[in-house]
Amino acid sequence: MSLLIKLTIVVVAFISHEHEAIAQFQPPYTSIVIPVSKHIDAAKPLYSAKILTVYEDYTQYLPLNFLIDIDAPFIWHECDLQWNHYPGSCPPNTLCNYPISCEEYQCEDVRTTYSYDNPSCRPVNKGPTLPGWGYCTCPVTVVNPVTGSCGQALLSYDHEYTVSTSDGRNVLSGLYGAYPNAACAPSSSFESFPTNVTGVMALSTSPYALPTYLNGPLKSIMALCLPSTLSVPGVLFYGNSSYYLLPQSDVDVKSFLSYTPLLKHPYSFGYFIGVNAIVIKKRSIDLLANTTTKLSTIDPYTTLRTDIYNHVVRRFSLVTKRIPPAEPIAPFGLCFNTSTKGPKVSIKVPDIDFVLEEGKKWSVSTGNSIKQVTEDVACLAFVDGGATSEPAIVIGTYQFEDNFLVFDLEKSRFGFSSSLLRKKTCCASFNFTMAT
Incomplete structure (x- = not known):
């Protein structure tokens, strides 16, 4: 048997072994878990999920509360857009994001296929350019879930959203990160929201909703348990878990x-x-x-x-x-x-x-x-x-x-x-x- 054939056999066997090891890999968690809070200080009772986001120098987490919306086509929340974002440029306790250009495919995709479907909302046009950037931004329509009013937000490349992992009984020490596209809206968009809630977490079947970005080792199974009390949170799971x-x-x-x-x-x-x-x-x-x-x-x-x-x-x-x-x-x-x-x-x-x-x-x-x-x-x-x-x-x-x-x-x-x-x-x- 020639040396070349022997080497080929060894390489194929190694690749096969690696694929088998990956296929057999079982993470130490079965799901991710997120606390869910009830709010009654808005026009109607609403529920939020607390999720960690990265801010400033990418070494600290900023916990944000997002309204849970199982119908929303994409995530949107309060944040600043900076085309030249670098460590130290983001204001304190603020989430900063890079903008998506109106010329990129995500912009047209969200606008035409995965946007809010509301005939009372005016169509959006190309957005203004950010200073020193030279490209137009990508405004998208949003609908306030509290008031039903139309608004606009700017589509962005989003920072990591980080959640805890779980075995269905407890929270585990490991964290799980997701990197969805979302839209940045001004703080005035959230004046009608419950106190300290500054975003909408899309948990729908849209490819721009959070569940799409949680797949991988996790199965596409979401469990939701809304609390009736204000003092203790309910729970949201994602993954093929047992629940206790x-x-x-x-x-x-x-x-x-x-x-x-x-x-x-x-x-x-x-x-x-x-x-x-x-x-x-x-x-x-x-x-x-x-x-x-x-x-x-x-x-x-x-x-x-x-x-x-x-x-x-x-x-x-x-x-x-x-x-x-x-x-x-x-x-x-x-x-x-x-x-x-x-x-x-x-x-x-x-x-x-x-x-x-x-x-x-x-x-x-x-x-x-x-x-x-x-x-x-x-x-x-x-x-x-x-x-x-x-x-x-x-x-x-x-x-x-x-x-x-x-x-x-x-x-x-x-x-x-x-x-x-x-x-x-x-x-x-x-x-x-x-x-x-």
């Missing part, structure tokens, strides 16, 4: 889940499921098969098209007729008098079941269906979306709280637990203590 919540530290939350297919929508990067019926105390309100239902982290309460809403309110009124009614308080249409002469007692009402494919039921229990609006008035936390509402149903965040939700893009399915309170745990029960 205290005090049931040996029970994988996956065992609580039922699944239904995720549906695609031609004009949205968000997440949709099909609902076949709504059942209240064994009486079914039938809907068209697979009635399009959107999942939203921006809408605070479930919105129903008027015809569906009227059926739900009529049925719910019948099964709660022993509870004294109260004058409705906007935006709700059905309210109850909860004043008592003795100790305060929370009202108890029947479940509202969303019936999904294959007869799966997402049960909305009292904690997610009744909102205590004042000391003496509680209301059904569903609102009338109007006669032409499209989609017909939008499930909002009040119905998400203390429900464990999984967006499994690997298998194109949505997992849901119904209320974790019935399992003696809640979304604020993840152990964020770093594992030893």
